[in-house]
Structures are given as structure tokens and as C-alpha cells.
Amino acid sequence: MPNSNELRIKKYDKSGMFGLIKSFPEQCLRAKNIGYRFNPPDSYKLKYANIICAGMGGSAIGADILRSYLLDEAECPIFVSRSYGLPRFVGQESLVITSSYSGNTEETLSAYKDARRRGAKIIALTSGGRLEKYARADGYPVVLIPDRLPPRVALGYSLIPLIVILSKIGAINDKATEVDEAVGVLSRIKADDEARRIASRLYGKFPVIYASYEHTDAVATRWRGQIAENSKTVSSINLFPEMNHNEIVGWENPKKLLKDFAVVMLRDIKGDDKRILKRMNVTKKILKTAKIQVIEVKSFGDGLLARMLSLVHIGDLASFYLALLNKVDPTPVDRITYLKKELAKI
Ligand code: F6R
Numbered sequence: 001m002p003n004s005n006e007l008r009i010k011k012y013d014k015s016g017m018f019g020l021i022k023s024f025p026e027q028c029l030r031a032k033n034i035g036y037r038f039n040p041p042d043s044y045k046l047k048y049a050n051i052i053c054a055g056m057g058g059s060a061i062g063a064d065i066l067r068s069y070l071l072d073e074a075e076c077p078i079f080v081s082r083s084y085g086l087p088r089f090v091g092q093e094s095l096v097i098t099s100s101y102s103g104n105t106e107e108t109l110s111a112y113k114d115a116r117r118r119g120a121k122i123i124a125l126t127s128g129g130r131l132e133k134y135a136r137a138d139g140y141p142v143v144l145i146p147d148r149l150p151p152r153v154a155l156g157y158s159l160i161p162l163i164v165i166l167s168k169i170g171a172i173n174d175k176a177t178e179v180d181e182a183v184g185v186l187s188r189i190k191a192d193d194e195a196r197r198i199a200s201r202l203y204g205k206f207p208v209i210y211a212s213y214e215h216t217d218a219v220a221t222r223w224r225g226q227i228a229e230n231s232k233t234v235s236s237i238n239l240f241p242e243m244n245h246n247e248i249v250g251w252e253n254p255k256k257l258l259k260d261f262a263v264v265m266l267r268d269i270k271g272d273d274k275r276i277l278k279r280m281n282v283t284k285k286i287l288k289t290a291k292i293q294v295i296e297v298k299s300f301g302d303g304l305l306a307r308m309l310s311l312v313h314i315g316d317l318a319s320f321y322l323a324l325l326n327k328v329d330p331t332p333v334d335r336i337t338y339l340k341k342e343l344a345k346i
Helices: 004-012 017-022 024-037 057-069 106-117 129-138 151-168 176-188 191-202 217-229 274-289 304-325 334-345
Strands: 050-055 078-081 094-100 121-126 142-144 206-212 236-240 261-267 293-298
Touching: 004 304, 017 151, 017 304, 024 142, 024 151, 024 176, 024 304, 050 057, 050 106, 050 151, 057 078, 057 094, 057 151, 057 217, 057 304, 094 106, 094 129, 094 151, 106 121, 106 129, 121 129, 121 151, 129 142, 151 176, 151 217, 176 304, 191 261, 191 293, 191 304, 206 217, 206 274, 217 236, 217 261, 217 304, 236 274, 261 274, 274 293, 293 304
Parallel strands: 050 078, 050 094, 094 121, 121 142, 206 236, 206 261, 261 293
Antiparallel strands: none
């Protein structure tokens, strides 16, 4: 007899989001192989002034996690650009990675053209579409990833090949061991029970996600994206230590609504600066005194990548279970589809 959880999955998860989220560890492994099979041209093995990743939504988040992961290591700045144009500093000494899962996102295509105009080195990461067509026609290298997934589910594909490629061009050290550790941790952790517990505490609430400026910032962005797209729930994020300097004061009003908020604190005990850990503890005390629900979520693993991706995976699953509690199918993103269709007409 299927249990109530299985029945709910069957009822609402019409497109198999659960299986896709669960296969994240295997996807990371496949993504690593895609990265190692890709050979950047020798002319790409340079010391760049900056590395820019241009993309939107589910395609940008991989780049954002990359940026955050390499914060202490990359010698040149890594910048994630989420719009039509590229920053003024992008030029011939830049590497621009244009990442669009569909290959048809207008902002990313426009950023691609901008990068080409400025003579930057370009790598296109996509499952096809116009981005692949343009890049091939212009003679830029293409990293082709498997198609037919909701872009946000393809996080392994939009992140891991970039880690490998940056090591291949000499921007960072080889990360094969860290990637393997992350895959192992993701396959081992029992994220389901915890994700269900988090979802039940977030049900009916406005989630406010707090993380640390170093390394869990992009993870918090991922949580917000997944809670929006999978659970159809609006949420907000902010970071330590900055939130201690303003937002913390705001937890007084609107009085009538405060009971409907729930704080999620993403904690990376092994990596978070001791001073940040202290700030999180004191903040938790302040919020609890104000009768705000605080849900702490801890990372797993030793290496930074494993710790970041374990928090991502728990969040992905929590957003899935929250979708079931909200009685919605986690997969469709009707408003994004509608927006893209309307904008294509103009
Ligand atoms: C995620 C999602 C969006 C897209 C974004 C950009 O599942 O549907 O966030 O990722 O609209 O599209 P792509 O990734 O195709 O460039």
C-alpha cells in the first residue's frame, strides 16, 4: 500500500520533479564527465582580467554558486551578469560564459552579442537553441548539456562543467576530488525527512532565508528560486553580517503579519566564519524573543562544494514537499512561459 506521501506525489507531481531532484548526485557525476570531455582551445588558456557568467534564472544560479564557491580561490573576479548588457569592464581580456539551458533566453542572447562585439573570449553552455547556433556559426566553443529538463533541475549541468573548465584553462586548481566528495555526500545524506520537516514548518508562511555572505549566499538565492518555482511561494533572502545592520530592526512590523513569517537560517558550521556563527546565534535569540519561528538547516560534508550542494539539495527537496502541501504541481512555471511568449510578440 502506498503511504500518504507517495499518494500525494502521485497526485501532484505530474511531470516527475521528485525523480529529477533525487537524481541530482548522478547528474553531477555526468556533468563532471561533460566538463572533462570538453577541451578549451589553447588560445583560451590565459590569465583573464575577469570572468563573466551571463545567464538568467535556473541557468544563472549555477554560475552564482560557482562564483561563491571560488570566492577565496579565483585570482580574477568572477561576476554573474543577469541582464541584457555586460558591465563596462568586459573586454578582450575577459572570458564570458553565456549560460542558457534552452539557448533561447533573450537577455542571454543579447549578452552573448555584447561579448562578441567587445572581443571577449566566449564559451556557450547550453542544451541547444539559438545560443548553440550562434556560437557554432561564430566559431566559439560550445559545452552541450542534455536537453528536455526544466532548466532549474539542470543545476549540476550548469555548474560542474564550469568548475572543470576553469581548472582546464588554469584559473583554478583541479577539483575532481571535491566534485567526487560532493557526489558521495549528496547520495548519502538522508535529506528527505529533514526536507519534509522544513516544508511542514514553512507551510502557510512567508519564508525569509538568511545565509552568510561567504559561500552560502548563492545557496540562499537557490532556495528562493526553488520555493518560488516549485512551491509557488514568494520568499525573501538576506545575508549575514549585513542583515545585522538593518533588517534585524525591521522584525517589529507589520505586527499582524509577523506570525506568518518563518526564518530559515542556512548554517555551514565547518565553513562559516566564527564571527558569523556568533551573529547567527545572537540573531536567533532576538528573533525567538520576538516569537518568530527559526528553522536552522545545516550543511553536510567536508569540502566546500559538498557543503554548499548539500544545502542546495535539502532546499530543492523542501521546495518540492512544500509544493505538495500547497497542492500544486512543482514543475510548470506558467507565468515564466507566459512572459516569454508575450515578450516574443513585441
Ligand atoms: C527554471 C526556469 C527559468 C529559466 C530562465 C532562463 O526552471 O524555468 O528560471 O532558467 O527563464 O531560461 P534558460 O535557462 O533556458 O536560459
